[in-house]
Amino acid sequence: MGKPGDATPRNSAATDTADAQRQKIPAEHADCTENVSVDGDQSKFSVVLGILRKFIGVSDIISLRLSLPSQLLDPVPNLEYWNYMDSPKHFVAMSEPDDEVERMLAVLAWWFSKLLKHTGRVHKPFNSILGEQFFCHWAVDGSADADADADAGSGGRDGTTASSVTEVADGGGKLRVEYITEQVSHHPPVSAFVYRCRERGIEAAGMDHITAKFTGLSATVATGSECRGIFVTLKQRDSEMYECTHPVGSIVGWLRGTLRVHMIETSYIVCAQTGLAAVIEFKEERWFGKSKGNVAGAVFRYDRQAHGTAIAGWRLKDIPPTCEQVATFGGNWDQRVTAQRTGAPERELIDMAAIQPADMVVKPLDEQGAAESRRVWEPVASHMRQGKYGDATRLKREIEDRQRALAAARKERGEAFVPALFRPDYAATGRPELRADAPINI
DSSP: OOOOOOOSOOSOHHHHHHHHHHTTOOGGGTTOOEEOOOOTTOOHHHHHHHHHHHHTTOSOGGGSOEEOOGGGSOSSBHHHHSOSOSOHHHHHGGGOOSSHHHHHHHHHHHHHHTTGGGGSOOOOOBOOOTTOEEEEEEEEEOOTTHHHHHHHHHTGGGOOSOOOOOOOOTTOOEEEEEEEEEEEEETTEEEEEEEEETTTTEEEEEEEOEEEEEOSSEEEEEEOTTOOOEEEEEGGGTTEEEEEOOOEEEEEOTTTTOOEEEEEEEEEEEETTTTEEEEEEEOOOOSSSOOSOSEEEEEEEOOHHHHTTTGGGOOGGGSOTTSOEEEEEEEOTTSEEEEEETTSOEEEEEEGGGOOOOOOBOOOGGGSOTTBHHHHHHHHHHHHHTTOHHHHHHHHHHHHHHHHHHHHHHHHHTOOOOOSSBOTTGGGTSOOOBOTTOOOOO
């Protein structure tokens, strides 16, 4: 699941028209935004119900131009909140194992760790404005001998236990994981991102773009056309690339006012260099009683010529018997997932309950640029924290109006928006690349 976008126009007239057609919105209405308001006699619940009525029958609710009042938001920027690095220790561990199956399992562990945000209540952060940027980093325990220590701890290549980041003794160093992201489109809402640990040669890049449909009882959130997943590259492992797709989320509990996310359908991780792939199948939650396990999967070797393009349509039952199964995994994605290599004992892959979101390091406001998330949204967030929702909503609308004015000026000049951080050809592959001269402020 990716990041919801905001409701202000993007760049040139041609782009605005194309975006409107893609979302089934008349081009002449592409600039229209409806302001949702809350009066003193309304509860949040009644306002939400009013908004939900607008969703019925809409093919993609992300396309609706709704500007929400501050009372319905959380005081945190979208790009900051929706990051995939609640557990950076799992990120830096991906390149540790010498064994390629263990590396796939380590990628799987990180992939599950990024779902941590969906285990709690559903948040609605500030929508990103076009060109908004966010930079931060995490400091992670690591050591120069982590690979050797991990191998020793796992018994070598037999893979009887999962690899993990080695704890640092006194005087040890820290690994640095960086996060660089920019809102590169507004209609549709799309952000580009890169995570990297340069000491370990690990990089993950992708585009966030979602679509959502409300059925009346739940909202289904899936990836949009601009998102092709997350591309994880392990440069110290002959630049192995793991193409990881996102799951589909079903947001339930609207009538009770306590929203929860259920993961549904199937996700995939494929590494062409090793010929290994993983199918991750989410099971529908039961209406009554507890589910014994809501996720199951398998890691297998595939024929790159025969199966390379077909894997993305497989469920577990569709994996051909000619594909060698090397591991299975399963459990509850929001609690504990175990893995078992063929011929080896079962072991823990990840314990979601044990993960606490890591503290990110962000530069102070006075050292941030005008387009950086906290600089953009701090005036609104500050008023929200003080309970001054009327003033917060007014400031939020001023930011949105300013963006509409900038978009109108670009449209009049016939200019397209150009990202400051990422090369503009990201749409071709879904894998964004940073500009050589990108002004990165970490």
